[in-house]
Amino acid sequence: MKEQNIRSYLRKLERALWLRGLSDIDTLAEIESHLREATERGLLNGLDQAAAEKEAIKRFGSVRVVTSTFMKERISLMQKILLAVAVVAGLFFAYVDSRPTWDDTGITVGVILLTSGLLALIGFQRPWLLALAIGLWLPLYEILTTHAYASFVALIIAFIGAYGGWIVRLGIRKTFHTA
């Protein structure tokens, strides 16, 4: 295990959770509290500060193990419902955009941006998955039928919307938490 002190371990864990859309101020505070308590226990057992922190981290588990457990546990019913909504919305946008009578790319882009942003804001925890669920269908259809690779813009827009909504949600939580 490379993470040998609590501060660097928490930094790595926060980054790993953040990359997966699982970063949460309360969770990190709780983990820090746990590690500090475990370190105190180690000090009482005669370890020095560095060894006590190392032991606390070792007992807690590697960043990889902890992150993957959080990922598995957080696929809640709400997340499944939001994912289903995102897939249906993405398929619907692809269908509408494929109609010969539809010729308003601006509206399609706007709706993809808004939907992905809104679902991330509501609470979908993995923005990358949300972006794929909404924005993949339209370019997939276009590429398979007309080889129009420019439609990949829809996927990029979905990523911008999903990460935008997710960042706003984190900001709201942080503001609320520190208030």
Added chain:
Amino acid sequence: MIGETLKGHLDLLLLAILAEGPAHGYAVIDSLRSRSSGLFDLPEGTVYPALHRLESQGLLRSRWQNDAPRRRRVYELTLKGQQALAKRQAEWRKFSKAVDATARI
């Protein structure tokens, strides 16, 4: 091996520990280890996601306790959690009895 087997029954164990009173994560993990004489020794960080899931399912609730030397998140069983625990304990008794009978333990 024990770790993998334990994961399937972790909810029951966590609910049973918290049925005895509110506790923070560190105390729950400590209790899990000491009551099993060290046999249930999971990586401690893997217990928190389970506690959070049980909370999101309404079986536990948590609050931050600021009066301790350190700020701690304390978990307690809800009424729904008590009912779920009773149900899981009954299921476990039934399962355990069947295994004992089949394996002639």
